[in-house]
Amino acid sequence: MRFILFDIDGTLLLPKGVGREATRRAMLEVFGTAGDINGHHFGGKTDWQTLCELLAAHGYDAARIGQQMPAYEQAAARHMAQIIGDFPVQPCPGALETVAELRRRGLPLGLVTGNVSSIAPVKLRAAGFDPAWFVVGAYGSESADRNQLAFLALERARRRLQRSIAPEQVVIVGDTPADVACARALGAQAVAVLTGFSSREVLSAAAPDALLDDLTEFFKVVPLF
Ligand SMILES: [Mg+2]
Structure with a gap:
């Protein structure tokens, strides 16, 4: 899993x-x-x-x-x-489809975001995501340190799903070196996407396990894990 x-x-x-x-x-x-x-x-x-x-x-x-x-x-x-x-808030390419397919496969999804907890659902809804699709979240109102949020999210998932989840079973998907660092801190896999706020050079240098142009490529790399 x-x-x-x-x-x-x-x-x-x-x-x-x-x-x-x-x-x-x-x-x-x-x-x-x-x-x-x-x-x-x-x-x-x-x-x-x-x-x-x-x-x-x-x-x-x-x-x-x-x-x-x-x-x-x-x-x-x-x-x-x-x-x-x-504001013309919009989903990133492949994001809605990737989330829908992961849910169809029965994989639990969560959020690790710098957004404060009150903001995240507003943004998600504006882009067409139902916040309820994500079983847990850890938010930028809970720690100044993003790395701590990954640990919070995993702990919440273990409690919510009532099963053990090892850090190496976790995949953190993000668009900046800080997301890669956050995955490394937890011992999780890091998938980086170029749809956000970092250049290819900067994200490559962060050495994620996979670097995607966008989430339409997600299922091409997941079997690698
Ligand atoms: Mg981001």
Whole structure:
């Protein structure tokens, strides 16, 4: 059995700027500033990490941001719901089909995403995914460190599915070197896709187990594992 964990942005869907705008609005509401958000690189980062980077110059450390996280999550979800219709959020090539085929084969699916937990389902629905297709998730509101999220997701899957799952049975699919690093930290297989925010050179250098142009190639490489 394989347990497949998907990143969201750049892997399952293209957010087309809605994440940056919802983050900006929620940060202004909760922290009074969005820092240098226009110049911020989001790819591969947890939202908690993003908040740390943008707010460090404004006197916020990770612990203080953690205290505000419930308020931030509420604000982010509200702003995201208000504006998402104005952005052409779309699924990545082959993503809906790959998820549908994995479900047809009875493989459990999960999410490891830098998105805060309140945002992830809004984005997924906008791109045509039902959040319920993913039996567990670990989110960027739960740790600033993406690597920790993989361990959280696996632990939740073991409890939810009531069976043992070894790290080497896990496949983490993502679009940045941070997703590959997250798979390595867990001892999982790393599948990287070029549909997101990293170049071929950068992703190759991260040495994933497989590097795909997009998810239409997913089932060509899965038998390799
Ligand atoms: Mg991503």
